[in-house]
Amino acid sequence: MKALKEHFKDEFLIGAAVNQNTIDQDADLLKTQFNSITAENEMKFEEIHPEPGQYDFTIADRFLKFAEDHDIKMRGHTLVWHNQTPDWFFKDDKGEDVSRDELLDRMKQHIKTVMTRYKGRIYAWDVVNEAVSDDEGVELRPSKWLEIIGEDFIDYAFQFAHEADPDALLFYNDYNESNPDKRGKIYRLVDGLIKRDVPISGIGLQAHWNLYEPSYHDIDTALKRYSELGLTLHITEMDVSMFAFKDKRTDVLKPTEEMLDLQAKRYKEFFGLFKKYQEHISCVTFWGISDRYTWLSDFPVKGRINWPFLFDEKGKPKSSFDAVVN
Numbered sequence: 515m516k517a518l519k520e521h522f523k524d525e526f527l528i529g530a531a532v533n534q535n536t537i538d539q540d541a542d543l544l545k546t547q548f549n550s551i552t553a554e555n556e557m558k559f560e561e562i563h564p565e566p567g568q569y570d571f572t573i574a575d576r577f578l579k580f581a582e583d584h585d586i587k588m589r590g591h592t593l594v595w596h597n598q599t600p601d602w603f604f605k606d607d608k609g610e611d612v613s614r615d616e617l618l619d620r621m622k623q624h625i626k627t628v629m630t631r632y633k634g635r636i637y638a639w640d641v642v643n644e645a646v647s648d649d650e651g652v653e654l655r656p657s658k659w660l661e662i663i664g665e666d667f668i669d670y671a672f673q674f675a676h677e678a679d680p681d682a683l684l685f686y687n688d689y690n691e692s693n694p695d696k697r698g699k700i701y702r703l704v705d706g707l708i709k710r711d712v713p714i715s716g717i718g719l720q721a722h723w724n725l726y727e728p729s730y731h732d733i734d735t736a737l738k739r740y741s742e743l744g745l746t747l748h749i750t751e752m753d754v755s756m757f758a759f760k761d762k763r764t765d766v767l768k769p770t771e772e773m774l775d776l777q778a779k780r781y782k783e784f785f786g787l788f789k790k791y792q793e794h795i796s797c798v799t800f801w802g803i804s805d806r807y808t809w810l811s812d813f814p815v816k817g818r819i820n821w822p823f824l825f826d827e828k829g830k831p832k833s834s835f836d837a838v839v840n
């Protein structure tokens with residue numbers, strides 16, 4: 515069986531998100547199939563910078579050592595995000611919101627401290643994650659970043675990141691990226707950054723997809739439009755849920771043959787599109803390694819088991835794997 519990373523070696527890197535459990539339990543599958551990793555949570559703000567002036571790089575260092583020991587590249591996820599960022603970061607010692615200048619300085623220190631540690635070793639960063647709103651008629655997601663600094667918090671994040679590691683690839687990363695309305699917002703945001711000479715390298719399409727949505731056409735159009743911006747594209751968090759986002763059923767305890775067949779068909783379509791845009795796409799990362807663990811078993815329905823990957827819970831290739839490599 516040819517490994518994913520071998521099959522796609524002339525097209526794009528093949529990555530997987532890892533956590534402290536999967537990097538140990540699924541190490542063999544990780545080493546044989548993938549050539550890029552991303553820390554699922556361990557490099558997020560609340561994990562790596564838990565208290566003012568206190569950084570904890572222990573786990574991130576461990577992941578990077580694993581990657582370097584096995585000739586695997588590593589993506590950094592994520593520097594500026596509205597989620598999993600501690601409240602204290604936006605407050606002064608009286609509990610009031612800090613000023614724009616103070617928050618910009620804090621953002622700069624966080625980005626420089628984290629990126630300087632991994633300079634030249636982590637090749638790509640999700641500098642800003644999910645800054646675009648899902649709400650109709652609203653361009654940017656309300657957040658403490660936007661509220662205190664203003665819309666240019668995004669510009670500054672990329673500027674600080676570029677100063678910290680001029681050779682790193684710097685990405686804007688988001689989900690629902692193929693939804694036509696949100697696609698337009700992401701396009702306008704990134705086009706504006708480019709026009710202001712902000713040092714952005716690429717767009718991260720999270721690709722949290724499922725058996726039914728988004729459509730082939732919407733993904734194709736999104737890849738086409740994003741490619742027209744002239745940046746590189748990364749598929750950053752791919753999984754194909756067995757359930758539509760609004761389907762909250764909890765009665766399915768193992769995937770049906772019908773689900774597995776449809777999943778294989780969808781994966782074949784998706785990788786056909788990635789090949790179509792291969793001169794623009796330089797990495798395809800799954801948001802996990804195998805069905806043994808996925809964040810989707812707790813989102814959007816807590817405790818509802820899911821089977822979104824190419825490898826089953828025993829690490830064996832599924833029909834989706836065969837569909838992708840044949």
Ligand SMILES: Oc1ccccc1CN[C@@H]1C=C[C@@H](O)[C@H](O)[C@H]1O
Nearest residue numbers: 554555591643689690720722751809
């Ligand atoms: O698919 C979504 C739907 C609603 C909110 C966020 C997302 C995706 N959000 C992602 C998912 C998991 C986290 O570990 C990642 O850091 C985050 O980027």
